Amino acid sequence: MKEGREMRWENYFAKCRLSDDGILHCTEEADVTTKFSAEAQNGLFEIEDTSWWFQYRSQVICQIAHKFLNEEHIIFDVGGGNGYTTNRMALDGYCMALLEPSPAACRNAKRRGLRTVICGTLEEETVIDDSMEQLLLLDVLEHIEDDGAFLRTMYRKLAPGGRVLLTVPAFQRLWSSEDDEARHYRRYRLEQLKDAA
Numbered sequence: 001m002k003e004g005r006e007m008r009w010e011n012y013f014a015k016c017r018l019s020d021d022g023i024l025h026c027t028e029e030a031d032v033t034t035k036f037s038a039e040a041q042n043g044l045f046e047i048e049d050t051s052w053w054f055q056y057r058s059q060v061i062c063q064i065a066h067k068f069l070n071e072e073h074i075i076f077d078v079g080g081g082n083g084y085t086t087n088r089m090a091l092d093g094y095c096m097a098l099l100e101p102s103p104a105a106c107r108n109a110k111r112r113g114l115r116t117v118i119c120g121t122l123e124e125e126t127v128i129d130d131s132m133e134q135l136l137l138l139d140v141l142e143h144i145e146d147d148g149a150f151l152r153t154m155y156r157k158l159a160p161g162g163r164v165l166l167t168v169p170a171f172q173r174l175w176s177s178e179d180d181e182a183r184h185y186r187r188y189r190l191e192q193l194k195d196a197a
Contacts, residue, residue, distance in 0.1 A: 007095075007097055009118070012076075012131045012132060013118070013120075014126050014127075015126050016118070021110060022110055022117070023117045023118070023119050024117065024118045024119065025119045026121075026124055036081075036102060036105070038103075041102055041105040041108060042104060042108065045108040045111075048082060049084070058084060058085040058088040061085055061136070061167075062088060062089055065089060065136075065165060068165060070134065070163075071094050071095065072095065073095065073133040073134050074096070074097055074133065074134065075089065075094055075095060075097070075134040076097050076099045076118075076122075076134070076135050076136070077099065077135075077136040078100075078121075078122050078135055078137050078140060078154075079121075079143075080099070080100055080109075080136065080138065081109075082105045082108040082109055083098045083100070084112070085138060086098045086109065086114055086136075087109075087114055090115075096116065097117075097118060098117045099121070099122060100117070100118070100119065100120075101119065101120065101121045102119075106118075122135075122153060122154055127157050129157060130158070131157060132157050132162060133159045133161075133162050133163070134162060134163050134164075135157075135162070135163070135165070136164075136165050138165075138166070138167045139167055141166065142168050142169055142184040142185060142187065142188070143182075143183060143184060143185065145185055147186075151196055168187070168188045168193065169187045170189070171187055171188075172186065172187045
């Protein structure tokens with residue numbers, strides 16, 4: 001988030017608590033279920049800063065964001081894991097906030113230096129409807145069994161005129177053991193993605 005600008009979390013979340021480690025919690029840790037274990041998140045954290053994939057992907061996301069998103073409005077990176085792309089965009093001048101259900105990933109994001117880290121999900125009742133102006137949903141939707149219900153919730157949370165930058169893996173025929181390991185439900189074609197909404 002830009003220097004000197006603070007997120008007023010009460011504008012976005014009906015109930016949360018700030019922990020001693022600086023993470024805003026919108027759910028109890030025991031109530032959180034995630035696709036990735038703490039060990040998996042920590043393993044990713046160890047390689048992200050040197051991985052060509054994470055570096056290139058975040059560079060492309062930043063270029064696309066420059067065309068479609070507003071630097072002055074907060075961008076919530078929903079399900080942004082350890083915050084690698086979130087941090088890259090913050091370094092590029094965007095007002096960023098990570099909204100991530102994994103407590104381990106949230107702790108890693110704080111270690112990475114992210115200022116605004118929220119442990120929770122977009123689906124919770126704690127997120128105020130019509131409040132979020134911009135969302136990133138980067139390789140998240142394929143992990144959600146009922147993607148249509150999630151997208152409807154996402155639209156309800158978006159402020160009028162809000163924007164979403166979304167990426168998903170393409171083409172079911174490219175399914176591989178990597179998709180199984182990542183616990184994907186599907187890959188997408190553009191028409192399928194439009195129908196899901």
